[in-house]
Amino acid sequence: MPIKTSPRKRNVGPGKAGKRAQNKETNRQAILKAALELFRQKGFDHASTREISRRAGLAEGTLFNYFRTKEDLALYFLERELVELIAWYEHPGPLQRAPLPERLFAIVHHHLEQIAPYEDFIGAVYLRALQPSSKLSPLSAERRELNRRYLSFIRGLLAASEAKGELPPLGEPGAYGFALFHLAMITYWLNDTSAGKENTLAALDRCLQFATRLLQRQGQWDWQ
Amino acid sequence: MSFSTKHSNSSPLSRGSTLGRLGIQLAADYLGFQVQRPFLRSEKRELKQQQYQRRSTRRLCQTIQHMKGPLMKLGQILSMQDNVLPREVIEELSVLQMQAPAMHPTLARARFKASLGKYPEEIFKQFEPEPFAAASLGQAHRATTFAGDPVVVKIQYPAMAVTIQTDFKLLRATLKTSCFSSYLPTEVIGEIESGILKETDYLREAANVEFFRQQLAPLSFVRIPRVYREFSTDKVITLSSVSGMSLAALLKTKPSIAFRNQLGLCLLQLFLFQIHEVHAFHADPHPGNYLFSADGSIGLIDFGCVKHITRDFTRLIQAFLARTWRQDPAEMKHMLRLIWGTDPRQASPEALRMLRTEIELFDWVFPPAEAGLNRVSFDNPKIFELGLRLRKECLGAKLAHKEFPFYSRAELGLYSYLRQLKATLDTNHILHSIRAAQPNM
């Protein structure tokens, strides 16, 4: 499975330093590619760093320079997925003009599609992430930067809807709320055994439609 | 006065007969009838009673309203039964006039991929992201194949089966506490549920379309879509696009008398041909399912509700057409046994009333020789009225043949079309031409 190259994070100029940074990025991607292939074959827990380095064509020590643990590799994967997701969303197209529930649906759905080939790996990552001591835990220091980027992306999107009157002012909690929902949907998706994971599609759509309507009514709902 | 026990076993569908093959539309007819039943007998009751009924109806409506899936559609259908339901119920049900859940382009596309494994743009030269029509369980999109054929792609909303099951649980719980429980026994609800669940399999519909396309080929004026099997699954069905307009739209173009009679002739032929030749019929005469063209051809779509006729039922209809049974007591007995499957002396007054209505209607549509009539005007409201009465009686009577409610529904649909066309037809001649073509009749 080819990994799409993500847009550069830093502006890398020409010259020696630039070249080195480029090499580093190439190596990182080669390692990730090898690791993901192995995770797919053997599962996250059973693939060793030695096998990963062999498959990537690097010495185990070199691998260590890039990723100290498999968790670091997983973290890198999550980061790349996020960067890709944001870039995909911001690409101009008809989606930009769609109503909010559809755009939010598209974000979660695209994310799920991207990680679908690595479902087992993601499952293992989620199990690890439940341990507070893990770097993969959503509250870990290592994930802070990732979280910040994600939250500001969502916050920007919701703020635009708030400005248009599509939503009441939600502020920061709106983005946190969506982040939780996004996580919950991934968990649901991981456990979804329906054909084509159709239950996930239905749940995703219905929750978003309902939540948007509820928010538009400022929480006023005739619950009966 | 309690409503709880009186009619609990007089339902024609609660005793062993299979509602399982009911289409959504028929289920709605049936539910609609049951909902109106208390009203039918309440004319002389005090206002208080009616208010109670009304409250119950409202509660039932609210339940249906809270459902997301096809039951919402069911509510919509119920609310359109203005011929059958009393005004009070229609008022309550009118709140349900809403759309089945729509899919935005992103969801429709995702759903398509989840079922077919590829995105629409990978399979079609062109695919319209916005639907052009709603369907009971999903929506219909226009597309063009790479070969250049215009097609219609019907995509089902995800997880419909689970939704239906959940909705029915909710419906059962509500019914338990309302006055409708006796009219809608649990086993009936169960059969309606399984009938609707079957409609979630579009491959079944695909098989029906193919069957009718082949069987109706001798009728050159009928257009039936072709199934694109390679682009169809149990949740997505791709059909060749059938052109044409609804009857209402056609009538706006002020067609000539000759043209209207021509269409009427075709519709009657189509109906009789299905009953006598194909032994199966399209049981959903919903106005959107017949597409009329200026060239006089008729497009037939939506094969979700198709009824196959048993040999017994065919024999019954043939005997009915022969008329001789009316003079011959032995044949009459045989006839009644065919209708009710039991000793005719045990036939309920309701059932006998139904038979009388059927005879009267039959004589209007196919006048006996001694009447000296060779053209029947369907503009006459009597025919439609009798059809409607028969439909009601049929839903209320205990019958041996499960085909009856379907048959009377299709028949009523036909008369409704012929009436709108103000067609004048030599019905006996049409009937004989169809029967003459069939050696074993």
Ligand SMILES: Nc1ncnc2c1ncn2[C@@H]1O[C@H](COP(=O)(O)OP(=O)(O)OP(=O)(O)O)[C@@H](O)[C@H]1O
């Ligand atoms: N082959 C076709 N050609 C043209 N239009 C079609 C075709 N098939 C379906 N449609 C359109 O899509 C609509 C819904 O399709 P269809 O009636 O088959 O769905 P359904 O699930 O049975 O819904 P319903 O019970 O509401 O009729 C139709 O009313 C018609 O407008």
